[in-house]
Amino acid sequence: MAKNLSPDRILQLGFGFWATKTLLTAIELGLYTELARKPMSAEEVTKHFQFHPRSVRDFLDALVALGMLRRNGTKYDNTPETAAFLDRSKPSYMGGMLEMCSRRLYKFWNDLPDGLRTGKPQNEAKTGGNLFEAIYKDPELVRGFLSGMTGLSIGAAQAIAKKFPWKKYKTFVDVGAAQGALPVQVALAHRHLIGAGYDLPVVEPIFMDYVRSFKLQDRLRFHQGDFFKDPIPGADVIVMGHILHDWNLEEKRMLIQKVHAALPKGGAFVAFDAVIDDDRKKNAFGLLMSLNMLIETTGGFDYTGADCRGWMKDAGFRQTRVVPLVGPDAMVIGIK
């Protein structure tokens, strides 16, 4: 063994679930929401959450050491980040997806070895269910899932509002719009645009609530539909964010073809996801997201920019390019 090698990175990654599950537990139990009302001592936290006194201070102080809480004297309080993003009473709450991680995904990922052996999902599907059916049946779950998706998409949506040449276009549709993070950010930044969200009927009231909270209901409307059964509504620009990766190759190609059919000549398709670097060596989050598609879907996978540009060209798009957004996300643009 070379003397200058250290196992530190291996140990840090291997024991990483301790820190992750500690944070997810705090989110799941609503600790940040309570602390946003008022800072609390360990005794107050114990009482409010009906904890056993044994490990409360370890739990809270571990969150302090992780930068996920602050302690002043004996009182625990939010950091600026946890106050902004993990307080359920704020519109900027993005813990919905992390609550799902705590309640569902963390344990499903324990079966990654089974997933690798079988190629089959390791979530509710194992007992005959289906992720999207399970979520879309339950209005509470839908709301949590959709606001969670907003948390995951808002950074990319803001970057797309800035980086895509919206001045050239008049109308857009966001396919699989969820709560409407992208339509809202784009409409806020470009007052000449008329847009729409397209999603399953159950999404409409949640989308419209969100749109109205930004007073954008005059320029943003909702189209009900199922992109497997129905045509995609036409517009100058069609966006799909965190959608293509859910589906297998045949389904991906079918969706891209439908988008192509719905666009006018010169129209643009903007697909965004955690697009993997073409050499598949750098975007760890994108590659792990693709493994998450193994856990969660029957055929979904994430893809490189080159993969997506190839599918777009095969569907008839004249020009394609990849534009990095924020963090692991990028958009692939296809011009008809």
Next chain:
Amino acid sequence: MAKNLSPDRILQLGFGFWATKTLLTAIELGLYTELARKPMSAEEVTKHFQFHPRSVRDFLDALVALGMLRRNGTKYDNTPETAAFLDRSKPSYMGGMLEMCSRRLYKFWNDLPDGLRTGKPQNEAKTGGNLFEAIYKDPELVRGFLSGMTGLSIGAAQAIAKKFPWKKYKTFVDVGAAQGALPVQVALAHRHLIGAGYDLPVVEPIFMDYVRSFKLQDRLRFHQGDFFKDPIPGADVIVMGHILHDWNLEEKRMLIQKVHAALPKGGAFVAFDAVIDDDRKKNAFGLLMSLNMLIETTGGFDYTGADCRGWMKDAGFRQTRVVPLVGPDAMVIGIK
């Protein structure tokens, strides 16, 4: 929401279980051990491990992006670190503890909310078992556990061999010696010392194998015993590494008292653990280790340097001090 706040750190920590479980799966399945024999293509990995083809490249490329594999052309290979520390056929293997994380602890930590509410362990104890009994009954598990402990202790053991004033002393005993990482490192660095490991009888052959592999059997012997029932053998220096944190306060005090009784005047007690900083705001690993004691034990907890110095003083030690070792570990020294 302040404009310059970013949810990146929250998301990175919250989704951290994806990367962790991917690494743990590779260790559990023996991928690093196979790749140490020869680099393999994705197809060879698929065949050897009987994987479904769907997600093999995502799994392997995610490990590449995490710095936990290398890919040259189509062949996947170990990094220098994974070759040194995650190949089961090398004595420097330290995956034993991480295999336990993958097979046991990852899923037990899913019940952290229950642990916080009840103050009770969330491992085999939930169904009537006991961690140490379960491990110590099964010779295979014992060997994996003990070599895992070596992986976790070897850095601290090397630091103690350097930083403790061993020249002043002639004999030492490591109480709860496990495989013998500490006695071996100390004996290698200081040829004048005569030492011993003290642990349960089942540990003896594993300890002696390890000691003989360093040709130290003339200076290191083994004492069988149970530190709850039997006296601790006397020596100039008594060491306890990653032991005190397993037990409740009363048990901790009893063990410290037993050590005090076994030392001569001027003798030294060296306790090492992931000692928490006195302000309990920095050593995240130590605080999370203490939560791990909630998951794994009925009363164990990690402690600050000030806590331990106080218990040592109460037991009659004249002088005490805390000396940082490597990473999150520190030693607390008490002089009788």
